[in-house]
Amino acid sequence: MTTSKNIEAVAAAFGSAFGYEPAGVWSAPGRVNLIGEHTDYNLGFVLPFAINRRTYAAVSLRSDSIVRVASSFSQTPHEIDLSAIERNPENDWAAYPFGVAWAIQQITDKPGIGFDAFFDSDVPVGSGLSSSAAIECSIGLALNELWAAGLTRQQLARAGQLAENEIVGAPTGIMDQSASLLGERDHAVFLDCKSLEAKSIELGFDAENLELMIIDTRVAHRLVDGGYAARRDSCELGASTMGVSSLRELSVGDLPRAHEVMDGVTYRRVRHIVTENDRVVETVNKLQEEGPRAIGALLNASHVSMRDDFEISIDELDTAVDVANRHGAIGARMTGGGFGGAAIALAPIERVSEITLAVLAEFELLGYAKPNIFAVTADQGARRDR
Ligand code: ADP
Ligand code: MG
Numbered sequence: 266m267t268t269s270k271n272i273e274a275v276a277a278a279f280g281s282a283f284g285y286e287p288a289g290v291w292s293a294p295g296r297v298n299l300i301g302e303h304t305d306y307n308l309g310f311v312l313p314f315a316i317n318r319r320t321y322a323a324v325s326l327r328s329d330s331i332v333r334v335a336s337s338f339s340q341t342p343h344e345i346d347l348s349a350i351e352r353n354p355e356n357d358w359a360a361y362p363f364g365v366a367w368a369i370q371q372i373t374d375k376p377g378i379g380f381d382a383f384f385d386s387d388v389p390v391g392s393g394l395s396s397s398a399a400i401e402c403s404i405g406l407a408l409n410e411l412w413a414a415g416l417t418r419q420q421l422a423r424a425g426q427l428a429e430n431e432i433v434g435a436p437t438g439i440m441d442q443s444a445s446l447l448g449e450r451d452h453a454v455f456l457d458c459k460s461l462e463a464k465s466i467e468l469g470f471d472a473e474n475l476e477l478m479i480i481d482t483r484v485a486h487r488l489v490d491g492g493y494a495a496r497r498d499s500c501e502l503g504a505s506t507m508g509v510s511s512l513r514e515l516s517v518g519d520l521p522r523a524h525e526v527m528d529g530v531t532y533r534r535v536r537h538i539v540t541e542n543d544r545v546v547e548t549v550n551k552l553q554e555e556g557p558r559a560i561g562a563l564l565n566a567s568h569v570s571m572r573d574d575f576e577i578s579i580d581e582l583d584t585a586v587d588v589a590n591r592h593g594a595i596g597a598r599m600t601g602g603g604f605g606g607a608a609i610a611l612a613p614i615e616r617v618s619e620i621t622l623a624v625l626a627e628f629e630l631l632g633y634a635k636p637n638i639f640a641v642t643a644d645q646g647a648r649r650d651r
Contacts, residue, residue, distance in 0.1 A: 268292075268319075268650070271292070271319070271321050271385065271387065272290050272292075272321060272650045272651050274321075274385055275290055275321040275322070275323045275383060275384070275385040276290055276323050276651065278323070278335075278337060278340075278383050278385060279323035279324075279325075279381070279382075279383035282335045282340060282342060282381075282383050283325075283333065283335075283342075283381045283383070285325070286325075287323035287324055287325045287381075287383070288324060288325040288326065288411065289323075289324060289325075289407065289410075289411075289649060289650075289651055290321055290322065290323045290324075290649070290650045290651040291321075291322050291324065291403050291404075291406045291407040291410075291647065291648070291649050291650065292319040292320060292321045292322065292403055292647065292648060292650050293319060293320055293322075293398070293399045293400075293401075293402035293403040293405075293406065293445045293446070293646070293647035293648075294315040294316050294317070294318060294319045294320075294388070294399060294444075294445055294448060294644055294645075294646065294647070295315075295316050295318050295319070295320075295388035295389075295394035295395050295396055295398065295399045295445070296313045296314060296315050296316060296394065296395050296398060296440075296441055296444035296445055296448070297313060297314060297316055297393075297394060297477060297479065297600060297609060297641060298311055298312065298313040298440070298444075298600050298601070299312045299313065299314060299453055299468075299477070299548070299564075299609070300312050300541075300544055300545050300548050300560075300563060300564060300567050300598070301313075301541060301542070301544075301545040302541060302567065302571060302575075302598075302599075302600065302601070302603075303496060303500075303537070303538060303541070303571075303575060303577075303602075303603075304458065304513075304538060304541050304542055304545065305438040305439075305440050305458045306438060306458075306497060306500070307458075307500050307504075307511050307512040307513055307538045307542075308458050308459040308511040308512075308513040309458055309459075309511075309512065309513045309538065309541070309542040309545070310455065310456065310457060310458065310542050310545035310546060311440050311456050311458060311545065312453050312454070312455055312456075312466070312545050312548060312549065313440055313441070313443070313444035313453065313454055313456070314444060314448055314452065314453040314454060314468065314643040315444050315445055315447075315448025315449075315454075315643065315644050315645065315646045316388075316394060316641040316642070316643065316644055317641055317642050317643075317644040318386075318387050318388040318389070318394065318399075318641065319386070319387065319388065319399060319403075319644075320384055320385070320386035320388055320396065320399035320400050320403045321384065321385045321386065321403065321650065322362075322382050322383070322384050322400075322403035322404050322407050323382065323383045323385075324380055324381070324382045324383075324404070324407040324408075324411065325380060325381050326378050326379070326380050326411050326412075327378065327379035327380055327381060328379075329379045330346050330347045330348060330376075330377075330378070330379045331344060331345075331346060331347075331379040332344065332345050332346070332347055332350075332362075332363065332366060332379055332380055332381075332382075333380075333381045333382070334359050334362045334363070334381075334382045334383075334384070335382075335383050335384070336358065336383065336384040336385070336386075337383075337384070337385045337386070338358065338384075338386075339357075339358065342381075343356065343357065343358075343359035343363075345359075345363055346379075347366060347367075347370070347376070347377055347378075347379055348376075350363045350364070350366060350367040350432065351367075351432070352431065352432050352433075352434050356432070358400075360428075360432050360433045360434075361397055361400045361401050361404075361428060361429075361433060362382055362384070362400065362401075362404045363428075363432060364401070364427070364428025364429065364431065364432030364433055365401050365404050365405045365408065365424055365425060365428045366380075366404070366408060367427075367428065367431070367432055368423075368424035368425070368427035368428045368431070368432075369405065369408055369409065369412065369414050369416065369421075369424050371424075371427065372414075372416060372420060372423065372424055372427070373412075373414050373415070373416065375412075375414070377408065377412050377414075378411070378412060380408070380411065382404055382407070384400055384403070384404075386399060386400070389481070389637070391485075392479065392481040392606070392607055392637065393481070393600060393601035393602075393606045393607045394479070394607075394641075395441040395444075395445065397429065397433075397435075397441070398425060398441035398442045398444070398445045399445055401424075401425035401428055401429065401442060401445075402421065402422075402425055402442055402445040402446050402646075402647045403647060405421040405424050405425055405442075405446075405647070406421065406446070406647045406648070406649065407649075409421055410649065418446040418447055418646075418647075419443075419446075419447075419461065419463070421442070421446055421647075422439055422442035422443045422445075422446050422447070423439065423442075425439075425441075425442035425445075425446075426438065426439045426442055438458065439456075439458070439461065440456060440458070443456050443461075443463055444456075444646075445646060445647055446646050446647050447463050447465065447646055448643065448644065448645060448646035449465050449643075449645060449646065450471075450642075450643060450644055450645050451467060451468050451469070451470060451471045451642070451643050452465045452466060452467050452468060452643060453465075453466045453468055453552075453643065454466075455545075455549050458513075459511070459513055466549055466552055466553070467552065467553075468552060468557055468643050469552065469556050469557045470557055470611075470642065470643065471642070473556065473557055473558060473613075474613060474614045474615070475557055475558075475595070475611055475612065475613055475614065476611075476612060476614050476617055476640040476641070476642060477609055477610070477611055477612075477640065477641050477642070477643075478589065478594070478609065478610040478611075478612050478617060478620060478621070478638060478639070478640050479607050479608075479609060479637075479638070479639055479640070479641060480585040480589065480607060480608045480609070480610060480624055480636050480637075480638050481606070481607040481636055481637040481638070482579070482581040482582060482585065482605060482606065482607065482608070482633070482634070482636050483634050483635070483636060483637060484579060484581055484605035484606070484634065485605055486601075486602060486603070486604050486605040486606055492577065492603065492604050493602055493603075496534060496575065496577065499530065499531050499534035499535075500512055500534060500535070500538060502527070502531055503523065503527060503531050503532075503534060503535035503538075506523075506526055506527045506531070507519065507522075507523055507526070507527075507535075512535060512538040512539060512542075513542065515535070515539050516539065516543070517539060517540060517543055519539070520535075520536060520539060523535050523536070523539075533573075533574040533575070533576075534574065534575060536570075536574050537570045537571065537574040537575040538575075540566075540570055540574075541567060541570060544563045544566060544567055544570075547563055548560050548563050548564075551563065557595070557611065558595055560595070560596060560611070561594075561595035561596030561611065562596065563596065564595075564596030564597060564598045564609075564611060565586075565590065565596045565597065565598065567598045568583075568586050568597065568598035568599055568608075571598070571599055571603065572599075575603070577599075577602070577603025577604055578599050578603060579603075579604060579605060580631075580633075581605075581628070581633050581634075581636070582599040582605075582606075582608050584624075584627055584628065584631065584633070585597070585599075585608040585610075585624055585628075585636065586598060586599065586608050586610070588620070588623050588624045588627045589608070589610035589612070589620050589623075589624065590610075591623070592616065592619050592620045592623045593612060593613065593616035593619060593620060594610040594611060594612045594616070594620060595611040595612060595613070596610070596611050597609060597610035597611070612640075614640075617640055621638045624636060624638060625638070
């Protein structure tokens with residue numbers, strides 16, 4: 266679907282749901298993380314970019330304090346009074362927009378005004394592309410304008426994170442919202458998760474005719490709860506053993522000492538984080554000095570580190586990465602939390618169909634579920650569309 270069709274469609278859907286015209290349409294993209302995995306909660310570096318898949322929000326203020334939200338996923342509106350928003354499983358998906366309304370009021374310390382909102386999206390849900398940040402940032406930008414809340418984009422990212430942490434109940438970081446709000450066409454967001462400083466880095470994919478392929482294995486994040494918590498615990502243990510507040514404080518030169526003072530498993534977890542931070546910085550350097558074709562080895566090294574040191578890959582992801590590389594990818598790696606989800610492959614546009622067919626064939630041969638494969642480009646962050 267083209268963007269203008271999306272805008273018309275969401276405005277029309279708002280009309281059907283609420284019986285009047287929306288005041289405007291805002292949209293925000295999903296994101297993919299090019300490199301920097303599990304580094305966020307270790308206060309390190311990440312390099313995500315906003316993708317050309319967006320969530321559109323048609324919104325109007327009301328004259329009372331009622332909030333009604335509907336979506337093409339579930340047309341019956343969820344309704345709540347602005348003053349009554351709290352964590353509640355009955356909110357279901359509406360916890361995302363409710364949470365953002367709550368968070369903006371918290372940050373500004375001013376009561377908001379009731380509103381109606383309708384959401385329509387072409388961000389795939391559950392492929393690790395952060396459909397949740399897209400919904401948060403689209404409504405966040407809309408309310409910031411309609412309420413004249415005056416928040417910066419960085420503050421809106423924080424509002425999205427607060428919504429997710431406090432009202433949805435997911436202990437996530439600020440990377441997804443930062444990418445969705447700060448993204449630019451053909452640029453990535455280099456985010457320092459300690460200082461929260463964000464810098465826009467040109468990718469140069471457009472000039473080199475490169476695309477980023479998403480190979481979604483459709484394997485649900487197996488064991489993700491236990492595995493994720495265990496990795497976080499290992500990182501904390503590693504940091505405290507080394508006497509630092511977070512693994513961010515360590516560099517590659519500290520690894521020999523780390524090897525001496527901790528058990529083998531903890532050491533390998535630490536080594537992934539320390540080297541991954543290094544790879545993010547190195548990727549930024551290479552993009553700036555040599556261009557995108559020079560980052561392939563870093564993407565591949567990131568995958569090996571997650572597979573062997575952090576131990577969060579699965580056979581399907583390893584296969585996707587190997588096949589993509591054998592068929593002309595510049596580099597590839599698993600992305601996201603691990604134990605399932607998607608791999609990414611940076612590829613020349615003319616190799617995308619060959620890689621797609623090769624991955625599909627290999628998955629079929631090995632008896633894996635059919636993966637969902639598509640390409641994305643780096644697109645503009647949240648914006649008003651109408
Ligand atoms: P991810 O952000 O990786 O896609 P999450 O589990 O964080 O996965 O968020 C997905 C959830 O976000 C969905 O289960 C749904 O509740 C909500 N969501 C995302 N987009 C929409 C939408 N357009 N309409 C309604 N709910 C949505
Ligand atoms: Mg999410």
